[in-house]
Amino acid sequence: MIEAILPPDVVAVDLFDDPPADLFPEEEAVISRAVDKRRREFATARLCARRAMAALGVPPAPVLPGPRGEPGWPDGVVGSMTHCDGYRAAVLGRSAQVTSIGIDAEPDGPLPPGVLGEVALPEELAHLRALAAQDDGPSFERLLFCVKESVYKAWFPLTGRWLGFEEAVVEIDPARETFEARLLVPGPVVDGTKITSFTGRWLARQGLLITAIVVPARRQS
Structure with missing residues (x-):
């Protein structure tokens, strides 16, 4: 499903259940004490990743979480993974074509009480009210959260730094099913160009919200 909002130079694999999935010993060590739900999410996301690698x-390789939980990819590969109830996905590309990827999936429903105030800036709250007034669409507050999660996942591999919810302001285009996240802090310099915003696409389907950012590598002339 996620491939519908991705460019052709990446590979996507998603699953809606948890088939048997073998883990590398290093991955098994990470998840050995986890509850069953967490173990299934972890294993199926890595099954998606290894199918995308193929x-x-x-060659298949372990995908181990780093200090911030970010996935560690084989040399020459960039990617992102996500999971929520009933959905797991991985999107990978080669570093020669893609600089960074950020994806996220969320159930299409209201955020838990109190969460919106923690993640949304005043101008974003106004934007959400305008969207709700003019469009009988998905849960835009949950979509905002989903976008910000994908922004962080695209940001972190480029910077190695945390990005708070309040450090990017998001605008959602319901007609084009796109979004832009304007950074409110200095962005990374990639291939000689400073990144000041991330753009991406979103979809609402089968009770899910999915967001994706793919930062292409600058083509050498």
């Missing part, structure tokens, strides 16, 4: 022609 599609790229990359």
Whole structure:
């Protein structure tokens, strides 16, 4: 499903259940004490990742979480994973074509009480009210959260730094099913160009919200 909002130079694999999935010993060590739900999410996301590696022609490799939980990819590969109830996905690309990827999936429903005030800036709250007034669409407050999660996932590999919810302001286009996240802090310099915003696409389907950012590598002339 996620491939519908992705460019052709990445590979996506998603699943709606948890088939049997083997883990590398290093991954098993990470998840050995986890509850069953967490274990299934972890294993199925890595099954998606290894199927995507195979599609790229990359040998299977462990995907271990880093200090901030970010996935560690094989050399020459960039990617992102996500999971929520009933959905797991991985999107991978080769670093020669793609600089960074950020994806997220959330159930299409209201945020838990109190969460919106923690993640949304005043101008975003006004934007959400305008969207709700003019469009009988998905849960835009949950979509905002989903976008900000994908922004962080695209940001972190480029900077190695935390990005707070209040450090990017998001605008959602319901007609084009796109979004822009304008950074409110200095952005990274990638291939000689400073990144000041991230743009991406979103979809609402089968009770899910999915967001994706793919930062292309600058083509050398």
